[in-house]
Amino acid sequence: MGQQEGCIARQFGHYGAISANDRRRLDALEGVATGVTKGQVLWHEGDTARDFCTLRQGWAYSFRHMEDGTRHILEIFLPGDIIGLHEFPFKQRLSSVAMLEDGEIRLVSNRQLHDLFRQSTDLMSLCFAVCSYQQAVLSERMVHLSRRSARQRVAYLLFEIFCRLRRCDDDQRECFRLPLSQQHLADALGLSPVHVSRTLTAFRQEGLLKLARGWVHMLDRRALAREGSVLGCLHDHVEPLV
Numbered sequence: 001m002g003q004q005e006g007c008i009a010r011q012f013g014h015y016g017a018i019s020a021n022d023r024r025r026l027d028a029l030e031g032v033a034t035g036v037t038k039g040q041v042l043w044h045e046g047d048t049a050r051d052f053c054t055l056r057q058g059w060a061y062s063f064r065h066m067e068d069g070t071r072h073i074l075e076i077f078l079p080g081d082i083i084g085l086h087e088f089p090f091k092q093r094l095s096s097v098a099m100l101e102d103g104e105i106r107l108v109s110n111r112q113l114h115d116l117f118r119q120s121t122d123l124m125s126l127c128f129a130v131c132s133y134q135q136a137v138l139s140e141r142m143v144h145l146s147r148r149s150a151r152q153r154v155a156y157l158l159f160e161i162f163c164r165l166r167r168c169d170d171d172q173r174e175c176f177r178l179p180l181s182q183q184h185l186a187d188a189l190g191l192s193p194v195h196v197s198r199t200l201t202a203f204r205q206e207g208l209l210k211l212a213r214g215w216v217h218m219l220d221r222r223a224l225a226r227e228g229s230v231l232g233c234l235h236d237h238v239e240p241l242v
Helices: 009-015 022-030 111-119 123-149 152-170 182-189 194-204 220-228
Strands: 035-036 042-044 049-056 058-066 071-077 095-100 103-109 176-178 209-213 216-217
Touching: 009 022, 009 049, 009 123, 022 111, 022 123, 049 071, 049 111, 049 182, 058 182, 071 182, 103 111, 123 152, 152 176, 152 182, 152 194, 152 216, 152 220, 182 194, 194 209
Parallel strands: none
Antiparallel strands: 035 103, 042 095, 049 103, 058 071, 058 095, 176 216, 209 216
8 A cells, every 4th residue: 555545535435436636635534643542442333423433554353242142253454454434324333343363553534524425426436336246245254153063264355455465465475464363263264273273273274374473374275265256356256337
């Protein structure tokens, strides 16, 4: 991600051409950079939803606490992602968001985005495309959570993260940093940490991947994709808006 390019413009640019004027408008939305720390909660479920943010640096995740005290992780956010955009029409936060590591965010008020839509219908269309893609990713993961085995769930989630990283970096190799603990993976997949650990051990023994010191080494990407019933990365099927 270039130093001068805003996260919103970069994300919107995946779905269509952006004029120089609209790009300047998008970059102007992102406010002053705010440093955040590992474990810091950016907002809680039920808080008033007045803004969203871009994740300039670091990883984060959204989650909900269940009635029995357990936690379910809904989304994992990578550097450059937009967090909370889907809550734009809601009065309250739909989920909590916390940092997985130290990072940097930039807040954008919902009012600013609303005013921008009045100025550019093209940007409104691109925003709709961004939200649609995020919904497609969540829907695909839901299928795996409800209808797949533990091995398939773990393989799919790791492959999904790899595809998202590659989308932002064409030079992404088959080795990537993963600042998620086995507890985080378990909470995202509806499994126990022990089950996740056993699955990762089996994958290593079978030569599919290795997870060591926060890095995932994809030893056989095609085999991992088959294990996760992956039919290609979702973004490969996205048709840019004209």
